[in-house]
Amino acid sequence: MSKAVRYNEFGGVEVLRIEEVDRPAPGAGQVLVRVKAAGINPGEAALRRGAMMDIFPSTFPSGQGSDLAGVVAEVGAGVERFSVGDKVIGFSEQRSSHAELVLVDVDNLTPKPENVPWEVAGSLYIAGVTAWGAVHSVQLEKGETVVIAGAAGGVGSFAVQLARRAGATVIGLASAHNDQWLRSHGAIPVAYGDGVADRLAAAAPDGIDAFIDAHGDGYVELALALGVSTERIDTLIDFAAAAKHGVKTEPGADGRRGAEVLAELAALIADGHLEVPIANVYPLSQVREAYTELERRRTHGKIVLKP
CATH class of the missing domain: 3.40.50.720 (NAD(P)-binding Rossmann-like Domain)
Known part of the structure; x- marks a missing residue:
């Protein structure tokens, strides 16, 4: 068993809770990551409130979160780029990164440079x-x-x-x-x-x-x-x-995969060319407090959860 953030209905931070869930098992092309840090983002609060349900439908119970960094705990069939114990940066497309263990498609991961702190790596994607x-x-x-x-x-x-x-x-x-x-x-x-x-x-x-x-x-x-x-x-x-x-909303990533951009950003951070301000770090158990701070919209930089 492992812990993960879940909610069963749209609402404010009060709907968030920590649940015990079965240990995920990686399928072909998947990596199980033990999360060391996971950033939180305003879009996740909007999803939880139901404000974007026409664009991003939700099913319940819902997990939460995209950003993550951690250590490879297990790999699925066909995964050759990563091994157990590797340090990685990545993202979940299943709203599941706010958890102790997360399944991630191998193409959504990139190696974590040694001199990039966990809280920075884990808040990099979105x-x-x-x-x-x-x-x-x-x-x-x-x-x-x-x-x-x-x-x-x-x-x-x-x-x-x-x-x-x-x-x-x-x-x-x-x-x-x-x-x-x-x-x-x-x-x-x-x-x-x-x-x-x-x-x-x-x-x-x-x-x-x-x-x-x-x-x-x-x-x-x-x-x-x-x-x-x-x-x-x-x-x-x-x-x-x-x-x-008629103004733009598209990300303008020129067709590059998210993991490619992640690798470029991580390299800039590792070389001292890019700073990621960290506003606060909360344990996973304080996810409600973390989102309360985020939704005040007064923070400078990123708020991070640490399982």
């Missing part, structure tokens, strides 16, 4: 791959200016650094207490709130070329009002605005 895709989606070129809304959050902190690596001038929309972090990573901080359009115009006197919205709440309309063309706007959260205005 935020890192999404940010990587968004930066590619808006087609940044050296010398261009991009605004990133939600610049200090899980996705935004990745996007800021990746956009800077692409040679862009980055304006980071975030709460004022994140100014120091944004400046230290080469971004121009601009605070949310009344007058934000004027502050953005002042920060970019030559205009804004692209806009990545990792926050929602009217930023697609703001980008359009600032003269950004629809093909250079990517929203990761405001799908209604995207449908209304």
Whole structure:
């Protein structure tokens, strides 16, 4: 037996519980991973509330989570790339990573570099791959200016650094207490709130070329009002605005597999070229507390569960 997060109905954090489940057995092409760390993400909270059931239907009891890092505990038939004891980074497509043991398709795993901490490796997939895709989606070129809304959050902190690596001038929309972090990573901080359009115009006197919205709440309309063309706007959260205005929501990963992007991001972290801020780490038993903090939307960086 092993422990896993489960819920039987849509709702708030109160529906989450820890259950004893049978030890998963890997089938052909699968790897059983003993999880060392698993990140949590806003999309998982939306799924749990039923807000995305038309796009991502749920069945009950439901597990939760995509991001994970851990140690290979068992391999299924035909798996040759990994052996028992290997340290790996990966993702589950079955909403199951918030658990002690998780079955993962072998193609969804990549080796974990030794100098990448577990909590960083385990929170890399959703935020890192999404940010990587968004930066590619808006087609940044050296010398261009991009605004990133939600610049200090899980996705935004990745996007800021990746956009800077692409040679862009980055304006980071975030709460004022994140100014120091944004400046230290080469971004121009601009605070949310009344007058934000004027502050953005002042920060970019030559205009804004692209806009990545990792926050929602009217930023697609703001980008359009600032003269950004629809093909250079990517929203990761405001799908209604995207449908209304025709801006991008696709990740822009150029057909690359998630594990390939994971490997690239992990290598950047291992070489000191990419930082993953960790806001907090909770034991699996405190999954409700972890999501309570996440859903306040005030954290800088990633929140991680450790079984």
